[in-house]
Amino acid sequence: MNCYASIKDAAGFLSSSNYGRRFGDDAFMICDLSEAVLLLQQWMEFMPRIRPFYAMKAGPHPPLVKVLQLEGAGIDCASQKEIDTTLEMGTKPEDIIYSNPNKQISHLLHAKEKNITLTVYDGADELKKIHAHYPDARLLLRLHASGESRSGAMNDRFGANLPRARLLIKLSKELGMNTIGISFHVGSPCLDPSRYHQVIKEAREMFDFAATLGMKFEMLNIGGGFEGSLSSTDRFKQIAVSINQALDELFDENQFPKLRIISEPGRYFCDRTFTLLTNIIAKRENETNVDYTINDGVCGSYARVPFAGTEYDKFEVYPLRDDAASVRKRSRLYGPTCAGFDIVKGETFLPNLEIGDWLIWPECGSYTFAMATSFNSLWTDVFYNISTKENRGKLDRNSQQNIDFVCEDSVTTIKRIHCSTTLAFSGGI
Structure with a gap:
């Protein structure tokens, strides 16, 4: 039963x-897997341009991973074990992002072996490491999410500020690496809808800068920070409105018809x-x-x-x-x-x-x-x-x-x- x-x-x-x-x-x-499916449907109703990639670190439960990928979500992994778990659940390599900015070389090689091509970096040494071991990877440059956050330690540790991001984009081009877009994470949970707008604006600056170098970015990853509890539903809807407004203003579909926008909600699907x-x-x-x-x-x-x-x-x-x-x-x-x-x-x-x-x-x-x-x-x-x-x-x-x-x-x-x-x-x- x-x-x-x-x-x-x-x-x-x-x-x-x-x-x-x-x-x-x-x-x-x-x-309750039916709850997770309803949460996914709520997501697509309020943010239809953004495909969620479940951050399984929040709750690495194989049946949850399985039902979400059957319903059309991607999966965000941070390690070899998480990669293997989601592959065992039937997730296709193209539906996985290896979203750890600091990767163990053996885990990076494992992702390469499994044909998981999408990953991230936020520093020169990480970019050079990927160049040495997985030069064909598709890369997202992770920006520092400026502003106050309840997850300040995450902001202190991860992400490149705008001056450094410009240098990394240049280095990526010099190395012949395939940087295809921008990633960020505002911290979890995010209680201020305006924070997404600010970082999306900074991401657009990096899209424009890359274009001056002849690079055409095609992906934006807005990270996580979304709550999933019943008491936070109204705040989630407010944040969705703010994100949609920022995307319509800064990444208009007519100007960016081929842009893929993804996100990495974790607690949203678990709470x-x-x-x-x-x-x-x-x-x-x-x-x-x-x-x-x-x-x-x-x-x-x-x-x-x-x-x-x-x-x-x-x-x-x-x-x-x-x-x-x-x-x-x-x-x-x-x-x-x-x-x-x-x-x-x-x-x-x-x-x-x-x-x-x-x-x-x-x-x-x-x-x-x-x-x-x-x-x-x-x-x-x-x-x-x-x-x-x-x-x-x-x-x-x-x-x-x-x-x-x-x-x-x-x-x-x-x-x-x-x-x-x-x-x-x-x-x-």
Whole structure:
């Protein structure tokens, strides 16, 4: 059974059985593939000129990669392993961008072997490295995204400013390399719609500069930074309007009829596609609060907790079976490891719960299991791939068939050996 009335119904059914899990109280993830398809359709409705390439680093879940590429999205990879995972899911090489500005030579050679031609650079040494090992690659020059960003470290590390970008374009021409366009990333999440307009304007300057050297750019990559949570839908639409206006103003279709515009959304496709279910494995009552220990923590799916605490990055939690009349108590939630810092929530209010009760964590997909470690050999390793009836009713028959095809392998297991992660299908419901 892969189609449920709702996520909560799926959570209730799956938590009552240990099918696909070693023990019935093991934590697990639910991946609603129909949600991901609706998000892709929303994207194409609001930004029809831009083809999304799913940044799988946000959530390297093979069924999600599979269904998105079946629905027409490309895939953004940053390593050999990610390249192999998406190729195994049937993605064509021409639908992959190797979008890491700092590539290991062996990984670059692997991309060459697999005929993945599109990649990026932001410095002279990287350009020379590509020239030495993969001279036939098609290249995008990554610009520094000027302005304030919540991901300032990304801006400090990646991208060339405009003076340096001009020098790199000249060097690319001198080396005979095939630089075909511009790439940038404003940081994630982007809460200011105007930031895209500014960097798109700078990208246009580089298109014009390249033209003075006889180079005809044909691709623009506007990167990521897009949110996918329900609460951010209005902001996503506002950002889409700003981007469309900038493209119409600076890259008019009549002037650039052959321009390909792509993007690299990651969390956009992950946030509300995944729901985490954790089990309460220990309880301790104090004078002022109740301490609960659950079987996932900051060394696992909550690895981004140290970076949370803002209005856009909080994990919400609800008891799966909630007595609305029960008095809420001040509570703390700890992860399962022996680390003192394994605190998932330092304060929340929950009804009186018992060992064995389940907690449901909606919108728990982006940068969660992707960042998990194998510390104490405790991690969430089982994913159930489903669709919900409400979402399914909004999809055409072709999309329904794509989801059904992927859901034939309805249980995905993550296996970690030491600190490495391999992904494989197993079983079916």
